[in-house]
Amino acid sequence: MSTRIAALAFAGLCGCAQPPVREAAPAAAPAPPLAPVNIAHRGASAYAPEHTLPAYRLALEMGADYVEQDLQLTRDGRLVCLHDTTLERTTDVEEVFPDRAVTIETADGPRRVWPVAAFTLDEVKRLDAGSWFDAEFAGVRVPTLQEAIDLVQGEAGLYMETKDPETYDALGLAMEAELVRVLAANGLDAAATRTATPVFVQSFSAASLRRMRDLAGDTYPLVQLVGGPGTQGLLTDDGLAEVAGYADGVGPAFPMLLADPSRALAVRAAGLELHPYTVRAGQVPEPFDDATDLMVHLFDELGATGVFTDNPDLFPPAR
Ligand code: G3P
Ligand code: CA
Numbered sequence: 001m002s003t004r005i006a007a008l009a010f011a012g013l014c015g016c017a018q019p020p021v022r023e024a025a026p027a028a029a030p031a032p033p034l035a036p037v038n039i040a041h042r043g044a045s046a047y048a049p050e051h052t053l054p055a056y057r058l059a060l061e062m063g064a065d066y067v068e069q070d071l072q073l074t075r076d077g078r079l080v081c082l083h084d085t086t087l088e089r090t091t092d093v094e095e096v097f098p099d100r101a102v103t104i105e106t107a108d109g110p111r112r113v114w115p116v117a118a119f120t121l122d123e124v125k126r127l128d129a130g131s132w133f134d135a136e137f138a139g140v141r142v143p144t145l146q147e148a149i150d151l152v153q154g155e156a157g158l159y160m161e162t163k164d165p166e167t168y169d170a171l172g173l174a175m176e177a178e179l180v181r182v183l184a185a186n187g188l189d190a191a192a193t194r195t196a197t198p199v200f201v202q203s204f205s206a207a208s209l210r211r212m213r214d215l216a217g218d219t220y221p222l223v224q225l226v227g228g229p230g231t232q233g234l235l236t237d238d239g240l241a242e243v244a245g246y247a248d249g250v251g252p253a254f255p256m257l258l259a260d261p262s263r264a265l266a267v268r269a270a271g272l273e274l275h276p277y278t279v280r281a282g283q284v285p286e287p288f289d290d291a292t293d294l295m296v297h298l299f300d301e302l303g304a305t306g307v308f309t310d311n312p313d314l315f316p317p318a319r
Contacts, residue, residue, distance in 0.1 A: 038307070158200075
């Protein structure tokens with residue numbers, strides 16, 4: 001335990017007044033890890049189009065410990081790295097396949113979308129996933145998980161998210177089984193391989209994480225994301241006890257921890273890793289000076305053991 005955390009923990013235990021946002025929660029924290037991990041969110045996505053090989057490559061160059069992949073499944077069952085379940089935000093699918101949209105109802109009215117699951121991998125590979133971000137990246141493609149592994153393996157860790165698995169369950173596509181298959185095909189089911197390339201699997205879906213545990217046992221540490229619909233209650237003491245039964249860590253939206261710092265130390269007291277998301281240089285709340293200052297607070301005052309950031313270059317130096 002750092003001197004600073006120890007002093008703040010003692011202040012909490014002695015019954016001092018409720019601390020302001022920049023102070024530690026009023027409880028004793030377990031010792032933080034020697035080196036919290038730098039998780040490049042969608043790659044170095046502040047500087048290159050998210051979930052592309054240039055963004056992943058840049059994350060490695062910036063010293064990320066882990067490179068994040070959000071996973072979707074194509075119609076022919078291939079895992080690709082893409083945040084959304086649909087293709088139109090980050091590719092030119094609207095120009096390449098104008099007749100393949102489906103119309104969905106949203107709170108703002110009907111909207112035309114191009115679901116990943118309606119396209120084969122060959123079709124997805126025809127799309128430009130870089131121009132929307134900057135002309136410099138024109139022609140960059142949506143990577144498969146295999147391509148991401150080929151780039152990252154041996155250089156950093158992989159931090160994969162089973163994204164919207166229920167969407168794929170409904171279509172008869174088993175995301176977790178394919179993920180376990182791909183990891184094993186790359187030797188990542190062997191502990192020796194994971195020494196060079198550690199692996200985390202994360203999800204907002206508890207059912208998905210439980211399925212991963214059923215399929216792969218304790219091979220891959222699992223992280224329950226918190227902040228999406230239906231997950232807010234997981235930071236309560238009861239919620240954390242439940243999460244500890246099937247996962248190894250929690251990834252809350254960082255504003256939840258600023259709003260109630262006691263939840264940060266409750267996560268650590270439950271023996272869980274704490275990997276809040278997502279620190280972005282352009283969205284740093286008061287009273288923090290910048291993204292680095294915010295990350296220092298998450299580590300030193302709240303006991304976070306890693307952080308998701310679009311700006312892996314702004315990760316604080318070892319202290
Ligand atoms: O996985 C952590 C964070 O990435 C969750 O939010 O929507 O960016 O996947 P999202
Ligand atoms: Ca994610």
